[in-house]
Amino acid sequence: MDNMINIGIDLGTTNSAIARFADGKVQVLNNPADPGSNTLPSVVAFREDAIITGRKAKELLEKDAKSVVGAFKRKMGTSESYWINSISNFKTPVELSTYILRELRSFMPPGISVDAAVITIPASFDTIQSNATKEAGSQAGFAQVTLLQEPVAASLAYANMHKEQELAEGNWLVYDLGGGTFDIALVRIKDGEMKVLDHEGDNFLGGTDFDNLIVEKILIPAISAKYSFNNLETQMKSASGKYNAQYYILLQKAEEAKILLSSKSSVEVVIDGMTDENNAPVDFEVTVTRAAFNELITPQIDATIGMVKNILSRNKLQAKDILFTLMVGGSTYIPFVRQRTEELLQIPINCEIDPVTAVAAGAAHYAATRPKLTGNINVSKSSSRLSIKTTYAKTSKEKEELFLAKITGDTTHCSYRITRADGGFDTGLKQLTERISEYLPLVENTFNYFQLTVHDRESNTVEMHSEMIGINSAFGISGQPLPEDICLEVDDEEKPGETKLLLIFQKNSILPSRKSVTRTLNKSIQEGSEDKIRINVLEGPHYALPEANKSLGYLEISARQIFRDIAKGSDIELTFSISESRDLTVTAYLNMADQEFKQTFTPKERHTTVSALKLDVDTLARKLENEIFDTAEQENHEVRKELSVIKKEMDVLETETKDLVDDDVTDKRYQLEDKKRKLAQAIDNATRDKHIAVLRNKYFKMKGWCLEILDQHGSENERTRFYNATSDEASFMYSQSSVRLKEQTEVLRSIMGSIIWRTPICLKDLFRHLVDKSPGMSNQGEAQVLISGGRIAIEARDWSRLAEINQDLLDLLPKSVRQDVIGKVGF
Incomplete structure (x- = not known):
């Protein structure tokens, strides 16, 4: 099975591990630098002449905290980087x-051979975070990286x-x-x-937060x-703070305490190891009790249970419909996590797997x-060439599995044979x-x-270089679910100059997937000219505003790239293809120009500044206040009560x-x-019901x-x-999709508009x-002739003659005057 990837890696926030599939079994490999351990702490330390990883890197934390980095997985896909004192340089999470x-x-x-690997990611990782993980795999020397969602991996391990x-x-x-994500x-x-x-899930909820x-x-x-300190917490969390190095040392001590409290x-x-503002050395012990720790983490654990309840509610399931809760991730070792989860969900917990x-x-x-x-390596010994x-199916619990093959090349006088490696099955020559x-x-x-062999007329084996057929009589998984909606930004015909979202792939669609849509320019x-068509693909709820979602990338088609003028009303065909590792490829075909444009989106960074975050929060707070005032005026007490609860969280x-400093070193901004x-x-x-009612x-x-x-005035066609x-009407009228309602209203508006356009009153106006x-x-001169003709008509x-004259007069107006609504997208 050398032609299969066979290597699986858990790239964790706190610890990482690597496993190998061989001889029909999985082996989690031991850490040669840490006898008895089969994990590697996800910590990197730098010296002038060396890079150190794992447990030895953690041991250097107290000596030079500003040259040791951990928990960087939580900042994958961001533009943030870490300053390393010992090398006077920055290092990115990738x-x-x-x-x-x-x-x-x-x-x-x-x-x-370790040239390919399956690397796991949290299910809630967005596309940018996923791409950053693939980039790290590529830089580490893996020619092929396939991503797998962590809950899927855990399910496979258990099954x-x-x-x-x-x-x-x-x-x-x-x-x-786990250590950083849930x-x-x-x-x-x-x-x-x-x-x-x-x-x-939540990409910023885990053991690191408990520390x-x-x-x-x-x-x-x-x-x-x-001791005497002036705003110690800020001084620790600020990159330029006097006690910033001590913050990382305290985090490690907190992690050790957390583990012991289990x-x-x-x-x-x-x-110890620091002095206060009066130069008094700090040296004392703090007692941390399990009861105090449990009380601290209760809101976080309850938040995870809230997410569980959301899933059950969405899928119309109750506790009695669930067999068990499989506990995975290092933070599930905490007794309180297991106890609280079982107690609040009333579902048995399952701790059978490591x-x-x-x-x-x-x-x-x-x-x-x-x-x-x-590559294409399927070549025969004889003069004929076959591929x-x-x-x-690579995994199956059936008693037999269908195998299909397509042969390209001259098959004349050739035969084939399939045998099972244990000798228990042989098709004979066919x-x-x-x-x-x-x-x-x-x-x-x-x-x-199973081995497939091909023979020529002289019974010589033809070297097909075909892969060994391997089928695991075990549980497989029917694809990975898409974590978020993937949408296309399109112009909003109802609101000139604004845009809306068109759903392409829905959340929980099974990857890989492909879809084509046709839009009218x-x-x-x-x-x-300077004209362009902008294809913007976003990730997030399709009913949200485009600005609220995450942009995955743009494909811009400039007028300088096309071979001829493209008329308004012509079609653009868009094809979206997304792989199991979330590589998104967009192909645009302009029918009138007979030209195709293609791009694969692999963004690896997202910029999140503290100032931009503060502005966004301020804008959202104002929007919430407006909604509360609206519901009060409408005496919608139920919605107002719900918004009042949200207002407390907003406050x-x-x-x-507001308390965040611009150079905050924690994950707080994310x-x-x-x-x-x-x-x-x-x-x-x-507020959706209110807006949908409108x-x-x-x-x-x-x-x-x-x-x-x-x-x-309507025609039969209309x-x-x-x-x-x-x-x-029934299906979209009572759905919760505002997009569908808007689209259907627009269809009716279009029909009405086409009729009104030819009615006498509209033509005269x-x-x-x-x-x-x-x-x-x-x-x-031409304008006056047309005006005279219009009066006669x-x-x-x-x-019908007046309609023709109106169109001719429109064509005589300057472009800036006669231009119909032009959206920023182009379709």
């Missing part, structure tokens, strides 16, 4: 992750640990609380197939109470089903044709290897944001940005007007369009307006 991945590669036995027994069909939860996933086994139905709470709420107050009722934390190495093990199971990418393309179809019998609970593009967010996004969503959810009212008004004008637009504008027309009630 570079730091690269060092960890390189060290993990050294765990492999000599002679084993394949039990592959020798039938797992009960039903639903379970994967509760993954994921909850709903998994279902049905008909022997495992599928992730839904998930939710920080110990520092913020216990250690810093204890130091400040005993087995002890209290621990003593020694605080929470620290399960994700790496599951990644290795997945890696055994993923082929390495290779093969195979299709089959005539080779362009297509092979065979059912391969599987031995249960093991990896089944709302402006002309003149060859060689806390405003305070926390946590607050996440809170801001969730509050915006909560405001939208609370949109429904607009729809019914437009429908009434359309019916009225249809009766008087009646058919009206019927088609309203036939599915437009003619009068054009007469008023005639002094600004480019050809005064009105007297003769020749409305």
Whole structure:
């Protein structure tokens, strides 16, 4: 199985691990630099002449804290970097992750190829964070990196640990609380197939936050109470603060205390190595009790349970519908986490798998089903040239699995044979044709290897260089779910100059996926001009404002790139393709120019400044206040009450944001940005019914007007369009999609507009307006002739002639005057 990836890596916030699939089994590899351990602390230390990773790097923290970095996974995909004192330079989260991945590669036995790997990411990682992870893998020397969501990996580890027994069909939860992130996933086994139905998470909630709470709420107050300091917490958290180095040392001590509290009722934390403002040396012990620690982390644990309840509610499930909650991630070792989760959810917890190495093990199971990418090497010994393309399930719980192959080349006088490695199956020699179809019998609970050989007329083996066929008689996964909606920004016809979102791929769609849409250009593009079409793809809820979502990238088509003028109203065909590792490719085809433009979006950084965050929070707070006033005026007490609860959270967010210093070194800005996004969503959810009621009212008004004008002036074609637009009214009228309501209202507006355009009253009104504008027309002689003709047409009630004259007069106006609404996108 050398042609499969076979290597799985858990690139964790606190600890990382690597596992290998070999001989039908998964082996989590030991750390050669730390005997007895099969994990690598995700910490990197720098000296002038060396880069040190893992446990030895952590040991250097107290000597030179500003040259040691950990928990950088939480800043993957951001523009932030870390200043390293010992080398007087910055290092990015991608570079730091690269060092960890390189060290993990050294765990492999000599002679084993490590050119490809499956690397896990939190399910809630967005596309930019995912791309940053792939970039780290590439810099670490992996020619091929496939990403796998951590809850999926944990599910595979658990299911394949039990592959020798039938797992009960039903639903379970994967509760993954690691060092820096939290994921909850709903998994279902049905008909022997495992599928992730839904998930939710928080990229800034984990054991690192628990460490920080110990520092913020216990250690810093204890130091400040005993010694003389001026605003110690700010001085620690600011990059330029006097005690910034001590902050990282305290975090490590807090982590050690947290780990000990899983087995002890209290621990003593020694605080030393610093002096206060009066030059008094700080040297004392702080007692941290398990009870105090549990109280500190209760809001965070309750927040994770809130996410679990959201998933159950979304999927209309109750506690009795869930078999168990599978506990994964180092922070689930904390007794209180297990106790609180089981107590509040009333669902049994399952702690059967190693929470620290399960994700790496599951990644290795997945890696055994993923082929390495290779070039065209399928060449025969004889003068004929053959190549093969195979299709089959890499994992299966069936008794036999269908194998399909397509052969390209001259198959005359050739035969083929498929044998199972254990000798238990042999097709015998069969005539080779362009297509092979065979059912391969599987031995249960093991990896089944089959070899396909091709022979020429002299019975010589033709070297197809085809892969060994490997089918694991175990549980696989039916694809990874998409964490967020992927949308396209389009012009909003209802609001000139503004845009809205068009849903392309919906959250929880199974990857990979592909979709095509056709849009009509709302402006002309003149060859060689400054005109352009902008294709902006965003990640986030499709019902949100475009500015509220995360941009994945732009594909701009400039008029300088096209070979001819493109008329308004012509079509642009857009095809979106997204891989299982979230590589997003957009192809745009301009029909009129017969030109295609293509781009793959792989953004790896997102900029989040404290000043921009403060402005966004301030804007959102004002919006919330306006919504509260509106609901009060409308006496909508239920929504007002809901918004009042959100207002309390908003007040806390405003305070926390205002307290941030510009050079804050913690993850606080990213946590607050996440809170801001969730509050915006909560405001939208609370007020959606109000806004949808307004949109429904607009729809019914437009429908009434359309019916009225249809009766008087509508054609048969327009009646058919009206019927088609309203036939599915029940489905969109009572949905929660404002986008769908707007689109259907716009369809009716378009039908009505096309009718009104040719009604006598509209044609006469437009003619009068054009007469008023005639002094600004480019050809005064022609304009006067047309105006005379228009007056004659009105007297003769020749409305079709008047419509022609109106169009000719429009063409004489300057472009700036006659230009229809031009959106910023172009379609």
